[in-house]
Amino acid sequence: MAAYAIVDLDIFDIADYLEYQRQLRPLLEAAGGRYLVRGGEFEVIEGEYRPQRIILVEFPSMEALRDFYESDAYRDLEKQRKACSRAIMVAVRGVEDALALQD
Template sequence: MAAYLIADVDITDMAMFDEYRREVPATEARYGGHYLARGGATRVLEGDWEPHRLVIIEFPDMAALTSWYGSPEYERLKQIRFRCAHTRIMAIEGTA
C-alpha cells in the first residue's frame, strides 16, 4: 500500500535550501519515491492553517518511506535542511 510523506517547509535560507532541493530527488528515487506536489500554489479551504511550502511525496509503502528517511544518503541532506528551514513532516499510509 502506498505511503505519503507530507511536509510543510518554512525556508529561512534560500541559497542553502537550493542545495538541498537539487540533491534530494535522487535519494527519494532510489526508494521508489516521486513527487505529487512540490511547492505549488495552495489554498486553505477550512481551518486556520497557514502552510508555507508544501511537499507531497509518494512511496511504494511505509517501509520504503521510512527506509529513505533514515538512510545515510538522506541524513546528510537532512542536516542541511535543519540549518535552512523549519519543517513539519508526517507520513501517512494510503488506502488499499
C-alpha cells in the same frame, strides 16, 4: 500499499535549500519516491492552518518511506535541510480502495 510524506516547509535560505534539493532528488528516486505536490498555490478551506510550502511525496510503501527517512544518506542531508529551512512532516499510509469506508 503506497505511503505519503506530507511536508509543510518554511525556507529561510533559498540558495542552500536549492543545493539540498539538488542532492535530495537522486536519493528520493532511489527510494522509489516521487513528487505529487511541490510548492505551488494552495488554499486553506477550513480551520486556521497557515502552511508555508506544501510538499507531497509518494513512496511505494511505508517501509520504503521509513527506510529513506532513516537512511544514513538522508540523515547527512537532513542536517543541511535543517540549516536552511524548518519543516513539519507527517507520514501516512495510503488506502487500497479509496472508496472503502473502513479504517
